[in-house]
Amino acid sequence: GENVEQHPSTLSVQEGDSAVIKCTYSDSASNYFPWYKQELGKRPQLIIDIRSNVGEKKDQRIAVTLNKTAKHFSLHITETQPEDSAVYFCAAQRYQKVTFGTGTKLQVIP
Amino acid sequence: GAVVSQHPSRVICKSGTSVKIECRSLDFQATTMFWYRQFPKQSLMLMATSNEGSKATYEQGVEKDKFLINHASLTLSTLTVTSAHPEDSSFYICSARGTSGRATSTDTQYFGPGTRLTVL
Numbered sequence: 743g744e745n746v747e748q749h750p751s752t753l754s755v756q757e758g759d760s761a762v763i764k765c766t767y768s769d770s771a772s773n774y775f776p777w778y779k780q781e782l783g784k785r786p787q788l789i790i791d792i793r794s795n796v797g798e799k800k801d802q803r804i805a806v807t808l809n810k811t812a813k814h815f816s817l818h819i820t821e822t823q824p825e826d827s828a829v830y831f832c833a834a835q836r837y838q839k840v841t842f843g844t845g846t847k848l849q850v851i852p
Numbered sequence: 853g854a855v856v857s858q859h860p861s862r863v864i865c866k867s868g869t870s871v872k873i874e875c876r877s878l879d880f881q882a883t884t885m886f887w888y889r890q891f892p893k894q895s896l897m898l899m900a901t902s903n904e905g906s907k908a909t910y911e912q913g914v915e916k917d918k919f920l921i922n923h924a925s926l927t928l929s930t931l932t933v934t935s936a937h938p939e940d941s942s943f944y945i946c947s948a949r950g951t952s953g954r955a956t957s958t959d960t961q962y963f964g965p966g967t968r969l970t971v972l
Binding site: 841842844 | 893894895898945959960961962964965966
């Protein structure tokens with residue numbers, strides 16, 4: 743089955759700096775890669791996603807890159823703000839099967 | 853985006869009782885619903901996948917007789933934890949995926965707010 747690894751598990755950055763979270767996956771047939779943000783006690787919220795036929799996607803301060811050959815994808819957050827503090831999950835999806843990464847706790851220090 | 857509700861948000865029950873959790877897609881038809889379990893500071897663990905009108909597909913290690921899933925309509929799925937025990941205490945989250953209404957992506961899962969189950 744699919745295996746998704748996510749690094750780092752915790753990340754602290756100063757406000758205004760950039761944050762990068764990396765994930766690798768094992769199933770080359772996975773074709774959809776969403777990123778979710780989960781605040782404490784709340785539901786995961788989709789923040790950006792990318793499909794396997796695209797190498798990069800950007801939405802304001804958030805961007806995701808995908809390297810299909812190496813089977814890894816990354817989340818980039820620029821100009822971080824305190825409200826970006828949360829746990830971020832990557833996921834790899836094939837058909838109905840979604841496998842989540844272990845999560846990264848991002849802390850943005852004001 | 854598409855909205856998924858979950859009820860109750862929090863439930864406390866005695867050991868040995870059964871608890872039903874409802875998951876509803878409010879503004880789209882959910883062809884597929886997923887049930888996850890999340891332990892503190894851990895990732896989402898998929899328990900089962902259900903398609904409307906058919907039996908749920910359970911992940912390895914999940915007892916189908918203990919976690920009963922019913923996806924009776926395109927907007928409602930229920931998870932019943934039967935004969936609950938303290939080790940079943942957890943945060944249960946559903947998600948839904950569909951193609952109609954506001955859920956225009958066929959891949960994206962929209963999550964419910966979760967149910968905190970505490971078994972005494």
